[in-house]
Amino acid sequence: MKMTKLVHVETSEGIAIVTIDNPPMNVLSTQVTAELGEVFTGIAKDPNVVVAILTGAGSRAFMAGADIKEFPSWLNMTQEELKNMNMESHKVLNLIADLPKPTIAMLNGITFGGGCELALTCDIRIAEEQVKIGLPEVKLGLFPGGGGTQRLPRLIGPSKAKELMFLGDPITAEDALKIGLVNQVALTGEGMQTALAMAKKMAGHSLQALSRIKISVNEGMDTSYENGIDIESSLFAEVFATEDVKEGVAAFIEKRSPSFKHR
Numbered sequence: 001m002k003m004t005k006l007v008h009v010e011t012s013e014g015i016a017i018v019t020i021d022n023p024p025m026n027v028l029s030t031q032v033t034a035e036l037g038e039v040f041t042g043i044a045k046d047p048n049v050v051v052a053i054l055t056g057a058g059s060r061a062f063m064a065g066a067d068i069k070e071f072p073s074w075l076n077m078t079q080e081e082l083k084n085m086n087m088e089s090h091k092v093l094n095l096i097a098d099l100p101k102p103t104i105a106m107l108n109g110i111t112f113g114g115g116c117e118l119a120l121t122c123d124i125r126i127a128e129e130q131v132k133i134g135l136p137e138v139k140l141g142l143f144p145g146g147g148g149t150q151r152l153p154r155l156i157g158p159s160k161a162k163e164l165m166f167l168g169d170p171i172t173a174e175d176a177l178k179i180g181l182v183n184q185v186a187l188t189g190e191g192m193q194t195a196l197a198m199a200k201k202m203a204g205h206s207l208q209a210l211s212r213i214k215i216s217v218n219e220g221m222d223t224s225y226e227n228g229i230d231i232e233s234s235l236f237a238e239v240f241a242t243e244d245v246k247e248g249v250a251a252f253i254e255k256r257s258p259s260f261k262h263r
Helices: 030-045 068-074 079-097 114-120 136-140 148-156 158-167 173-178 191-203 207-221 225-239 243-253
Strands: 007-012 015-020 051-056 061-063 103-107 110-112 124-128 132-134 184-186
Touching: 007 030, 015 030, 015 191, 030 079, 051 061, 051 114, 051 191, 061 103, 061 114, 079 114, 103 114, 103 191, 110 114, 114 132, 114 148, 124 173, 124 191, 132 173, 136 158, 148 158, 173 184, 184 191, 207 225, 207 243
Parallel strands: 015 051, 051 103, 061 110, 103 124, 110 132, 124 184
Antiparallel strands: 007 015
């Protein structure tokens, strides 16, 4: 029996839309994790994709967390087995976080636990106004194990991140916007339009420049300011060897719009 695909991807005009379709709540099962890995590996290699949008099918949940039905089997595992399994899922989350292309998470419903952690791997988060976001793991006697304790404090600061994780209570899209957890709030049902408008703008720029912005920020965040400047300087030198920079400069001088080839 062939397993139903739970992650779908559609590509058009430089934008890949990745949809998690694991009804009713799009939970992050082992299969969903594996398929996300396959899909984003493909997007990384696809020369026609400049930007990726990640969302959940339906209107109830972006992703309501991990698949808790899988948890009882974990209780019998050794600590080493659990760590190895957890590190395997981190490989997929890191693959998305390190994708050499901009990524936008479009939160269209409940974004809890592993769903919040998945959204944190994206560069930008757009939430519809009805969305609730939270890391409720502490209520199960657990804590976030999908990068939540690392990505969230780097994004919103350690004190606020600890508050969200210690309490485990969800917050509204509006509150998430105030603390910098999401970039924009859209009206209910209009999140994809908002995400696509942003993605189209990005897709008009050179992927050579976009990918270097991402690498420079991501690598610079995890090192000293001096090292960060060194990383930026090397990438800045590299970008001058691209065809796109020649086109961009020529277009500016000729007072026309550039036509980037992402080379």
